Amino acid sequence: MDEVERKAELGESPKLWPGPGQGLVVPGYRRDHEAVDPPHDWPDYRGTILRHPKRPLVPIPNTLSDVTGPALGEDRVGEADFDLTAGFAGEPQGQRLVVHGRVLDGNGRPVRDTLVEVWQANAAGRYWHKVDTHPAPLDPNFTGVGRCMTDSEGRYRFVTVRPGAYPWGNHYNAWRPAHIHFSLFGRAFAQRLVTQMYFPDDPMFPYDPIFNAVRDHQDRKRLICEFDFDATTPEWALGYRFDIVLRGREQTPFEEAH
Numbered sequence: 001m002d003e004v005e006r007k008a009e010l011g012e013s014p015k016l017w018p019g020p021g022q023g024l025v026v027p028g029y030r031r032d033h034e035a036v037d038p039p040h041d042w043p044d045y046r047g048t049i050l051r052h053p054k055r056p057l058v059p060i061p062n063t064l065s066d067v068t069g070p071a072l073g074e075d076r077v078g079e080a081d082f083d084l085t086a087g088f089a090g091e092p093q094g095q096r097l098v099v100h101g102r103v104l105d106g107n108g109r110p111v112r113d114t115l116v117e118v119w120q121a122n123a124a125g126r127y128w129h130k131v132d133t134h135p136a137p138l139d140p141n142f143t144g145v146g147r148c149m150t151d152s153e154g155r156y157r158f159v160t161v162r163p164g165a166y167p168w169g170n171h172y173n174a175w176r177p178a179h180i181h182f183s184l185f186g187r188a189f190a191q192r193l194v195t196q197m198y199f200p201d202d203p204m205f206p207y208d209p210i211f212n213a214v215r216d217h218q219d220r221k222r223l224i225c226e227f228d229f230d231a232t233t234p235e236w237a238l239g240y241r242f243d244i245v246l247r248g249r250e251q252t253p254f255e256e257a258h
């Protein structure tokens, strides 16, 4: 990995204006995850049949504007945005959780100042979204979205409730295992990674084609958070830890952003 890639992965500003005669250096956004990430075409996941690309992808080199803007603007993230249970008239239904972890590069170094966004169903397995009309109750005290920035050690933390499983019509009696969607931004909107976090020992794992689209057992394990007694708060919440690794042997599987 060269210096520009290293800095891009770390979220540091790359050296875009090198010395005389060296030309403009635009950092790439290399994807070397193909063996780990789910394939575009996964027949068991019916939605991929029509929407996957039919031809090999053509890498488009990053341009200067891809990696320099639009800027994220950290000040747009509110201090309370990490708490999905706050900001409503009352408490949401469900088991309260602390979900936390670190964002790390392929060498185990923290990735700081990264926007982490999450979205999830409520405790009954219902999304606050117009296309989710299955007969489970909406919760007036829970919309299921949150965000925060990683700190200098790459740490993030959310307060939420445990999401329920929900039916999704992909096949007979199809239910998604409980999960929380994660999105990570680098230093520009062109640098985005999306994944899902699952909970230990979910009985729906063998039946879920999205989870199993990550083909290797060890890779799938990196999508499952672990119970964290130290993050569990007496009389208040259970704690779970989910570290996200951008590349390397311990890389978290990522899906295509959509």
Ligand SMILES: [Fe+2]
Pocket (backbone or CB within 6 Å): 121, 176, 179, 181
């Ligand atoms: Fe989902």
